[in-house]
Structures are given as structure tokens and as C-alpha cells.
Amino acid sequence: xxxxxxxxxxxxxxxGQRVTLRCSPRSGDLSVYWYQQSLDQGLQFLIQYYNGEExxxxxxxxxxxxxxxxxxxxxxxxxxxxxxxxxxxxCASSPRLGSNYGYTFGSGTRLTVV
Amino acid sequence: AQKITQTQPGMFVQEKEAVTLDCTYxxxxxxxxxxxxxxxxxxxxxxxxxxxxxxxxxxxxxRYSLNFQKARKSANLVISASQLGDSAMYFCAxxxxxxGNQFYFGTGxxxxxxP
Numbered sequence: 086x087x088x089x090x091x092x093x094x095x096x097x098x099x100x101g102q103r104v105t106l107r108c109s110p111r112s113g114d115l116s117v118y119w120y121q122q123s124l125d126q127g128l129q130f131l132i133q134y135y136n137g138e139e140x141x142x143x144x145x146x147x148x149x150x151x152x153x154x155x156x157x158x159x160x161x162x163x164x165x166x167x168x169x170x171x172x173x174x175x176c177a178s179s180p181r182l183g184s185n186y187g188y189t190f191g192s193g194t195r196l197t198v199v
Numbered sequence: 200a201q202k203i204t205q206t207q208p209g210m211f212v213q214e215k216e217a218v219t220l221d222c223t224y225x226x227x228x229x230x231x232x233x234x235x236x237x238x239x240x241x242x243x244x245x246x247x248x249x250x251x252x253x254x255x256x257x258x259x260x261x262r263y264s265l266n267f268q269k270a271r272k273s274a275n276l277v278i279s280a281s282q283l284g285d286s287a288m289y290f291c292a293x294x295x296x297x298x299g300n301q302f303y304f305g306t307g308x309x310x311x312x313x314p
Contacts, residue, residue: 130302193243
């Protein structure tokens with residue numbers, strides 16, 4: 086167990102729907118990152134939060150949004166889902182901004198859009 | 200240009216032998232970190248080893264070592280005494296300290312250990 090908890094582990098939903106993925110960072114970690122891993126795009130950085138504030142944005146679609154709550158857990162919201170959104174979504178956390186140590190991934194949420 | 204390049208889509212190694220997985224990177228940031236992650240078929244990303252750009256010695260973690268050649272911008276992973284459980288996808292990644300907080304990942308190398 087890495088200490089980073091992602092729920093649900095698997096999610097199957099229909100096109101056009103909206104889903105929320107949840108991530109609880111490792112205890113004490115302030116920074117949360119979201120990544121999407123798809124077969125054709127590989128691992129793509131989506132967005133980063135630090136202590137509740139957005140710090141960096143990557144290739145995140147406008148249909149996607151995220152937030153980090155006061156208790157430091159984070160949610161990734163995916164709306165108007167398309168078949169191409171099917172992927173493994175990872176959350177990772179680190180103790181502080183810019184840390185190269187203690188960067189830990191959760192086990193991922195596998196999203197299937199049908 | 201790709202930040203991280205892994206040129207070996209698939210590799211095979213005999214059990215108990217050593218194997219080298221290649222990784223080259225591209226950055227103009229003098230301060231950066233290089234990482235290797237293992238992703239077994241179950242999907243989770245497992246941290247293996249880290250090398251900082253200013254580290255003088257190559258990083259080692261048990262059977263894993265990182266062959267860091269800064270001038271060549273390469274950070275190859277060496278797995279010694281391969282085990283069947285080493286069969287997985289391996290990703291090289293880089294984080295630039297001064298130009299952003301995200302990680303850049305390579306496309307991965309699929310390693311199969313043959314009994």
C-alpha cells in the first residue's frame with residue numbers, strides 16, 4: 086500500500102455522463118497530481134494542486150475539472166464523457182511543492198466509457 | 200522534442216541475468232530529477248529509483264541501479280539478477296525543478312523475464 090488512496094478502482098459509464106474520481110494523498114503530503122494513462126497517449130499530466138490551490142496545468146480538457154479540499158483530498162471531475170476518455174487515471178502525492186522525494190502514486194482508477 | 204525517450208518497446212531477459220533499459224532525456228534546466236517506475240499488469244505505478252542531476256554517484260536501490268551519464272543525457276536502468284516478478288512495464292520520468300512541477304514520462308518498456 087503506497088499510502089495514496091484512489092476510489093473507485095474501476096468505473097464503467099456511458100458516453101455523455103459525468104463521473105468523479107477521488108484521491109486521498111499520503112498522510113502529510115500537501116501536493117496532489119493527476120495523470121491520465123491511455124493506450125495512445127501514454128502517461129499525461131493533467132493538473133496539480135498544492136495545499137488547496139491549483140499550481141500547474143497540463144493537457145487537461147475543458148470538460149475535466151479538479152479541486153483539492155481543506156482535508157487535502159482531491160477530486161477529478163470528468164463530464165460529457167467520450168469513448169476516448171477511457172483510461173487509467175492516476176493520482177500522485179508529494180510532501181511539498183517541488184519535492185523530488187516521496188513522490189507516490191495511487192493504484193489508479195480504471196475508467197471505461199461505453 | 201520529446202522530454203523522455205525510451206527506444207525499447209519490449210525487452211526479454213533470462214531469469215537471473217542482468218538487463219539494461221534505456222532512457223534518454225532532454226532538458227535545459229540545470230536542476231532536474233530522473234525517476235524509474237515499474238507498472239505490473241495490475242496497473243499500479245511503483246517507484247523504483249531516483250537520480251538527481253547534481254548527484255555525483257549513480258543511484259542504487261537493491262537490485263536496481265541507474266547508469267547516469269549526464270553529458271549524454273541518459274539515465275538507463277539496470278536490473279541485476281532478474282526475477283520472474285520483474286516482468287512489467289517500466290517507465291522513465293523526469294521532473295524539471297525550475298520550470299514546472301509536472302513529471303514527463305517516456306512511453307515505457309515492456310520487460311519479460313523468461314524462466
